[in-house]
Amino acid sequence: MTIFLQATVEGLSLAAIYSLVAIGFVLIYKSMDVLSFAQPALAVVGAGIISSLAVDRGIPFWLALILGIFLTGVLSLIIERTFLRPMVGEPVFSVAILTIGIDILLRTVLDSWIGINPRYLGDPFPTFGNFGAINVGGVNLKFLELTALVTAILIILILSVFFKRSKYGVAMRATSFDQEAALAQGINVGRIFGLAWFIAGILAAFAGFFITGGFNTLGQFSFLIALRALPAVVIGGLDSIPGAVVGSIIIGLTQGYVAYYQIPFENLIGFSLGSGFSLLAPYLIMFVILIFRPDGLFGTEEVERV
Amino acid sequence: MKPLRKQGIILFTVLALVLVACGGDTAEETVEEATPEVVETLDSPAVTTASTVDTGVGVTSDPCPSEIGGVPTGADPSKGCIYLGLLNDYTGPYGPLGPALETGQRAFWLWANQSGGVGDYSVAIVEGYDTGYNPQKHLEGYNAQKDSVAALAMSLGTPQTLFILDEMDKDNLIAAPMSWYSGWSYKSVDKGLVIEFGAAYCADGMNSVDWALANYPVDVKTIGIMGYAGDYGGDYAKGVRAAAEANGLTVAWEYVVPSPEFDVAQAVGLMVTQPVDAYFPAVGPTHMAQVAGGAFQQGLTPLSMMAAPSFNDAFVREGFALAPLFNSGSMYLMAFVGPYEMDTPGHATMRGTFQAMGIDSANTFLVAGWASQHHLKGVLEAAAKGGDLTRAGIRRAAANVYVDSDGMMPTRELGQNRADAESFIAIPDGTIGSGVKLLAGNYVGPTAGAHDWESGPCS
Numbered sequence: 001m002t003i004f005l006q007a008t009v010e011g012l013s014l015a016a017i018y019s020l021v022a023i024g025f026v027l028i029y030k031s032m033d034v035l036s037f038a039q040p041a042l043a044v045v046g047a048g049i050i051s052s053l054a055v056d057r058g059i060p061f062w063l064a065l066i067l068g069i070f071l072t073g074v075l076s077l078i079i080e081r082t083f084l085r086p087m088v089g090e091p092v093f094s095v096a097i098l099t100i101g102i103d104i105l106l107r108t109v110l111d112s113w114i115g116i117n118p119r120y121l122g123d124p125f126p127t128f129g130n131f132g133a134i135n136v137g138g139v140n141l142k143f144l145e146l147t148a149l150v151t152a153i154l155i156i157l158i159l160s161v162f163f164k165r166s167k168y169g170v171a172m173r174a175t176s177f178d179q180e181a182a183l184a185q186g187i188n189v190g191r192i193f194g195l196a197w198f199i200a201g202i203l204a205a206f207a208g209f210f211i212t213g214g215f216n217t218l219g220q221f222s223f224l225i226a227l228r229a230l231p232a233v234v235i236g237g238l239d240s241i242p243g244a245v246v247g248s249i250i251i252g253l254t255q256g257y258v259a260y261y262q263i264p265f266e267n268l269i270g271f272s273l274g275s276g277f278s279l280l281a282p283y284l285i286m287f288v289i290l291i292f293r294p295d296g297l298f299g300t301e302e303v304e305r306v
Numbered sequence: 307m308k309p310l311r312k313q314g315i316i317l318f319t320v321l322a323l324v325l326v327a328c329g330g331d332t333a334e335e336t337v338e339e340a341t342p343e344v345v346e347t348l349d350s351p352a353v354t355t356a357s358t359v360d361t362g363v364g365v366t367s368d369p370c371p372s373e374i375g376g377v378p379t380g381a382d383p384s385k386g387c388i389y390l391g392l393l394n395d396y397t398g399p400y401g402p403l404g405p406a407l408e409t410g411q412r413a414f415w416l417w418a419n420q421s422g423g424v425g426d427y428s429v430a431i432v433e434g435y436d437t438g439y440n441p442q443k444h445l446e447g448y449n450a451q452k453d454s455v456a457a458l459a460m461s462l463g464t465p466q467t468l469f470i471l472d473e474m475d476k477d478n479l480i481a482a483p484m485s486w487y488s489g490w491s492y493k494s495v496d497k498g499l500v501i502e503f504g505a506a507y508c509a510d511g512m513n514s515v516d517w518a519l520a521n522y523p524v525d526v527k528t529i530g531i532m533g534y535a536g537d538y539g540g541d542y543a544k545g546v547r548a549a550a551e552a553n554g555l556t557v558a559w560e561y562v563v564p565s566p567e568f569d570v571a572q573a574v575g576l577m578v579t580q581p582v583d584a585y586f587p588a589v590g591p592t593h594m595a596q597v598a599g600g601a602f603q604q605g606l607t608p609l610s611m612m613a614a615p616s617f618n619d620a621f622v623r624e625g626f627a628l629a630p631l632f633n634s635g636s637m638y639l640m641a642f643v644g645p646y647e648m649d650t651p652g653h654a655t656m657r658g659t660f661q662a663m664g665i666d667s668a669n670t671f672l673v674a675g676w677a678s679q680h681h682l683k684g685v686l687e688a689a690a691k692g693g694d695l696t697r698a699g700i701r702r703a704a705a706n707v708y709v710d711s712d713g714m715m716p717t718r719e720l721g722q723n724r725a726d727a728e729s730f731i732a733i734p735d736g737t738i739g740s741g742v743k744l745l746a747g748n749y750v751g752p753t754a755g756a757h758d759w760e761s762g763p764c765s
Contacts (some may be wrong), residue, residue, distance in 0.1 A: 126627030219592030259575030
């Protein structure tokens with residue numbers, strides 16, 4: 001039972017991180033009809049900015065965290081204004097390829113900055129408890145992961161209220177529903193695009209911090225963790241925020257349970273699933289779900305008239 | 307949105323995910339025909355002391371430039387020049403290490419040239435080519451440099467060097483590696499073209515187990531192995547497994563996957579569900595910290611014997627959260643070569659040269675860069691002594707020559723078809739410049755000592 005709870009906690013912690021990135025994917029997709037492959041890069045760039053402010057410049061960590069997250073949102077907004085805005089109306093594949101280019105550009109600059117040694121973010125989490133963890137009933141709880149979980153839940157709640165109650169939230173929903181109708185209603189669609197990228201950048205920075213915080217450190221492979229949010233988006237449905245959250249939970253829990261139960265399961269069946277199965281399993285689930293639900297669990301089903 | 311379009315996006319997403327994750331490292335076969343400008347054969351006379359020297363591609367009677375890459379060459383203006391190529395990483399996963407390796411190599415030839423050079427020649431490394439740890443770019447770099455150099459001062463990476471080996475064979479172009487794959491010691495793999503230095507990862511794996519059993523403060527019965535497949539992790543894991551079998555140890559788990567697929571959650575999960583007395587990681591520094599820290603948070607502190615690439619001296623510096631763990635005495639590592647502070651004439655020369663150049667660092671990769679050139683220098687000297695500095699002559703010299711490194715590494719007979727098995731074992735120590743304290747040098751454990759190294763590479 002302890003192992004099960006431990007695997008569940010680990011899985012939910014991963015799910016929290018994936019959901020932050022996944023919601024960013026969905027926001028941009030809903031507003032612009034484009035999957036932004038720059039999200040993982042924005043996540044690690046956000047972590048890099050926080051590290052630069054807190055460790056290199058000696059700014060108090062919590063202030064550096066807030067500044068770093070805000071600056072990543074601004075960077076995301078600038079990317080939208082400079083690279084993406086001229087591409088409005090162009091084929092979505094072209095725009096998606098452009099975001100891959102942005103991803104490579106951001107990571108190349110970041111990797112040059114990282115240098116020889118992995119970067120740490122200067123946060124106090126490893127000083128809490130036993131190197132950042134506390135044991136409750138045999139289950140090891142990590143403060144950084146618990147914070148990620150709470151933060152993700154709070155952000156999802158705030159976004160829910162934002163989309164339902166605020167002027168810009170309603171405008172974003174209207175734009176995602178029908179851009180031309182939104183324009184006709186006087187909504188500044190361009191500003192909505194920018195806002196979507198700004199929020200996605202902020203979410204990516206949060207995820208970047210939770211991926212690289214503590215002793216996880218920021219290295220050249222850190223972005224791969226954020227990249228694993230992509231199957232979560234596909235499982236949940238490209239245009240559904242609840243779907244992104246549910247998809248993230250499915251991916252995170254699958255990864256957690258496989259991590260802890262693969263070998264006992266292999267011993268039981270007398271057959272090896274392979275060393276890399278914990279990362280393969282989410283994709284298997286994705287394929288199975290797509291067979292029965294091609295639009296994802298919560299994606300909008302479209303009907304084409306022929 | 308139309309369903310077909312959405313399905314197309316999903317398909318595109320999956321394909322793009324694979325492309326982005328792989329970083330374009332896929333080894334594609336695009337071999338170009340090479341036509342050597344100078345006809346050279348391996349049927350030339352045997353290496354002897356000669357009064358005249360034949361020269362070929364990459365060897366000029368004109369002197370070397372006084373400076374390349376912002377670093378003085380120390381070349382003698384009255385001597386000719388032997389040019390060496392450089393396939394380095396300035397981008398990609400090992401991009402941050404490339405400049406340090408290159409500095410060590412240029413520093414070495416600065417010292418060597420100022421100490422007399424190679425016969426009537428000084429030696430200069432041309433501007434490096436950024437291969438980004440990508441086999442295709444490695445081949446591009448090779449093709450860009452092959453017509454102007456006599457040998458390669460460095461070919462970084464095992465898969466990358468294997469990818470250009472057939473071209474090197476056609477061109478008679480030897481290279482110093484920056485990897486410790488056991489295959490570099492066997493002509494069946496390297497065709498006598500790779501001038502290996504230091505112990506192979508596989509031998510390090512064997513020695514790490516034997517040394518641990520003899521010196522660890524706890525009784526080791528059960529072990530775990532983790533590493534990057536298709537790279538140094540595979541070779542290291544083979545050695546660890548061989549020694550575990552020889553010593554009757556139980557291997558509770560072996561988690562060896564390609565680096566982009568390494569899952570920290572699974573690595574920690576294995577340590578939690580299948581506890582071991584010791585584990586032997588051959589991963590990158592970031593994953594190393596996450597795994598060691600993750601296990602420690604769960605109350606697990608098994609002894610660890612890291613392969614050299616797993617460690618980074620930042621782990622023991624002030625400010626890093628896990629410095630107490632890495633300084634705790636439960637973590638050990640296999641060093642590439644003897645660390646910066648080691649007491650040998652070669653290390654003393656290196657330190658003196660670095661200091662004269664204003665290099666205030668004891669970084670491991672500076673030392674590896676410097677050490678990598680010693681054996682190449684021995685080969686060039688043998689070729690010059692034999693009067694044949696054509697590429698075929700240099701290759702022939704590399705097939706049968708004793709090379710030394712002023713004590714930095716054991717004297718080695720190249721071309722003997724057996725891997726070096728003498729390892730350097732160290733412990734992290736934040737009070738030392740290099741971040742590691744040497745515990746044993748030139749260590750050969752019972753497994754490596756009894757292993758039939760003439761049977762071929764481990765992997």
